[in-house]
Amino acid sequence: MASILKVSSNPHIRSKASTERIMQYVVIALLPATLFGIFNFGLNALLLVLVTVATTVLTEYIYDRCMKKKNSIGDFSRSFSGLLLALNLPPKAPLWIGIIGGVFAIVVVKMLFGGLGQNFMNPALGARCFLMISFTSIMTNFECDAYTGATPLAVLKSGEGAVKLSDMIIGSTAGTIGETSVIAILLGAAFLLITGVIDLKVPCSYIVSFVVFLLLFSGKGFDIEYIAMQLAGGGLMLGAFFMATDYVTRPITKNGQYVFGIFLGIMTGIFRLFGPSAEGVSYAIILGNLLVPLIERFTKPTAFGKGKKGGARA
Amino acid sequence: MARLTFRGGVHPYDGKDLSKDKPMKTIIPKGDMVYPLSQHIGAPAVPMVKKGDRVLVGQKIADAGGFVSAPIYATVSGTVKAIGPRRVVTGDMVNSIIVDNDGLFEEVEYTSHNPEKLEKKEIIELIKEAGVVGMGGAGFPTHVKLSPKEPEKITYVIANCAECEPYLTSDYRRMIEEPQKLVDGLKIILRLFDNAQGVLAIEDNKPDCIELLSGLVANEERITVKALKTKYPQGAERQLIYAVTGREINSSMLPADAGCVVDNVDTIVAVYHAVAEGKPLMNRIVTVTGDAVNEPRNFYVKIGMNYNDLIEEAGGFKTEPQKVISGGPMMGFALFDLNVPTTKTASALLCLTKDEVSETEEGPCINCGRCVEVCPGRVVPSRLADMARRHDEEAFVANDGMECCECGCCSYICPAKRQLTQSIKSMRKTVLNNRKNKK
Numbered sequence: 001m002a003s004i005l006k007v008s009s010n011p012h013i014r015s016k017a018s019t020e021r022i023m024q025y026v027v028i029a030l031l032p033a034t035l036f037g038i039f040n041f042g043l044n045a046l047l048l049v050l051v052t053v054a055t056t057v058l059t060e061y062i063y064d065r066c067m068k069k070k071n072s073i074g075d076f077s078r079s080f081s082g083l084l085l086a087l088n089l090p091p092k093a094p095l096w097i098g099i100i101g102g103v104f105a106i107v108v109v110k111m112l113f114g115g116l117g118q119n120f121m122n123p124a125l126g127a128r129c130f131l132m133i134s135f136t137s138i139m140t141n142f143e144c145d146a147y148t149g150a151t152p153l154a155v156l157k158s159g160e161g162a163v164k165l166s167d168m169i170i171g172s173t174a175g176t177i178g179e180t181s182v183i184a185i186l187l188g189a190a191f192l193l194i195t196g197v198i199d200l201k202v203p204c205s206y207i208v209s210f211v212v213f214l215l216l217f218s219g220k221g222f223d224i225e226y227i228a229m230q231l232a233g234g235g236l237m238l239g240a241f242f243m244a245t246d247y248v249t250r251p252i253t254k255n256g257q258y259v260f261g262i263f264l265g266i267m268t269g270i271f272r273l274f275g276p277s278a279e280g281v282s283y284a285i286i287l288g289n290l291l292v293p294l295i296e297r298f299t300k301p302t303a304f305g306k307g308k309k310g311g312a313r314a
Numbered sequence: 315m316a317r318l319t320f321r322g323g324v325h326p327y328d329g330k331d332l333s334k335d336k337p338m339k340t341i342i343p344k345g346d347m348v349y350p351l352s353q354h355i356g357a358p359a360v361p362m363v364k365k366g367d368r369v370l371v372g373q374k375i376a377d378a379g380g381f382v383s384a385p386i387y388a389t390v391s392g393t394v395k396a397i398g399p400r401r402v403v404t405g406d407m408v409n410s411i412i413v414d415n416d417g418l419f420e421e422v423e424y425t426s427h428n429p430e431k432l433e434k435k436e437i438i439e440l441i442k443e444a445g446v447v448g449m450g451g452a453g454f455p456t457h458v459k460l461s462p463k464e465p466e467k468i469t470y471v472i473a474n475c476a477e478c479e480p481y482l483t484s485d486y487r488r489m490i491e492e493p494q495k496l497v498d499g500l501k502i503i504l505r506l507f508d509n510a511q512g513v514l515a516i517e518d519n520k521p522d523c524i525e526l527l528s529g530l531v532a533n534e535e536r537i538t539v540k541a542l543k544t545k546y547p548q549g550a551e552r553q554l555i556y557a558v559t560g561r562e563i564n565s566s567m568l569p570a571d572a573g574c575v576v577d578n579v580d581t582i583v584a585v586y587h588a589v590a591e592g593k594p595l596m597n598r599i600v601t602v603t604g605d606a607v608n609e610p611r612n613f614y615v616k617i618g619m620n621y622n623d624l625i626e627e628a629g630g631f632k633t634e635p636q637k638v639i640s641g642g643p644m645m646g647f648a649l650f651d652l653n654v655p656t657t658k659t660a661s662a663l664l665c666l667t668k669d670e671v672s673e674t675e676e677g678p679c680i681n682c683g684r685c686v687e688v689c690p691g692r693v694v695p696s697r698l699a700d701m702a703r704r705h706d707e708e709a710f711v712a713n714d715g716m717e718c719c720e721c722g723c724c725s726y727i728c729p730a731k732r733q734l735t736q737s738i739k740s741m742r743k744t745v746l747n748n749r750k751n752k753k
Contacts, residue, residue: 011726011735
């Protein structure tokens, strides 16, 4: 034999799955919500998406160059955080909001903690909450050409005005760029479920526990329309399927994922019902992110055959 | 209760079609034969011949070096050329007996027995004398396995016919071509355990074997065929026991602790040869396959033959292989030199034109949890691998790192192509060594 054989430890074959492919799928899954947002809100929404995505990609690239880091992971994972952040911005926000948010997401939340796979909270949500606190009036102003400022959840909370549930499901309501259309979000989520990128553990336990919380504490009892509006309104659908399922910032253990989902459901319920704001998904999720190490610690799986008794191996 | 499967596992490309329908072909060895003294778990065998001695086919040339050990027999006639270290599949140099094959194949006489008339002790003694070891890969001496402390507590004798490793078809051919020997071998083992029932556990990707064997055991009261869900690693001992009986054992337990004895197809046939025909373990079936080989097929091989001869018999290489593996792609050993002998545990020679491992680059872990989902040991491979890389032995053991069976599912599935099994495996070795040194 002329050439040299390659040697390595087992196993010698690899599945086709790759990180880049997963990231590509997640970005594709966000497209329906993105396109609907742009269609719904117009030019400024389009520009915000483009600017935010460009900012995150560029920031990560520059950071890697400055730190002399080699990053083999391609552009899909870089643009994912940017796209998710853009979908969480109000449609009329000035473009510099996207830039500041993008830089914050990448530098502060992601890269300073070690980059891809190391961030302790979802970069897009971290940045959104940073923007909410720093630029509250911009971040809570949902007024635009098509709609008056009140989001369905705000209407629901104050009881003034009315929103049709059908509009919420289609998405023709006020809100952030990507959160309004339940149909578009579920379309993307279905794609992720079918391709096996995400499973239902976190989204289901999140949504079910949130509904249970509403039944117990909303004071409205079993009011189907109210519950449906709570589910369709605000960032719940986007959060449950695209942000709470973020691999890096949810527990890796199976039982941990259920605990995580239930925690998110309860926190969202508390924030929405008892907090000053109508919305609570973002804060619930980043709070959940912080508890992940603790949750994982208490939900460590039981190893196969552990605790069984028998003679020690000779 | 039988679950017929287990939690976790993966479905790699199985490649069995390459060699599945090629009947066993007997190879007549030429040239020197090499018999490593360690072809099993336990003490190395002790040579009984010296340089210049003439040996016959079926002559014992090395005796067991202890209770957990096994003798070794010559598979050709000729003269002992040397006794010294030779390279084996794992890459180690192992003391070996080298016999210059004279091509005459003069054989010793064997005494056959009627297994029905033998005492239990005699059966075990015959198996021990024949040098039978687990031929699925581990090489644990079979007579030790068949001598548990309380034989009356054994309720299942499981014939491991899963053959879950991709590409391997040697067990499949054995079942198709010599099913009666398998059943008779299982009956011999059942003689040792009065309270046990025999189970032929076959993955459902081999419906022809299931049908054939079901027909053969139709009138056997104590033997049943169970079709298991096809999934890697269904043939792993602990997963197999769980699938057949619903009983779980951990890494520090023996199958006997769950009332089970598990033996692989070829091992059971070797038991049949040893007891009924009085023949020592001298042959095994080896699948020579992969996309680099001209004619992938199954060979009936005399143990001690050189791997190069197997390749030659398979028509040589079609294209230059990048990787040659002894065993299957999930748990086999990559060879850097084909000049090694076949041993009792060599089930396959897999020649691949592409090495998927060196073609991929490790990326950062994104915590996707796929390794957790596929792990049949129900541990968290990505975290264990991190602990292994940090050499945090304490955390590694506390997080059940020692429960890993090194099946390779986590590395296989990882989208970031991380070397999870590899890190965990080396840490396990370190822990085991440290434990040994402390004793």
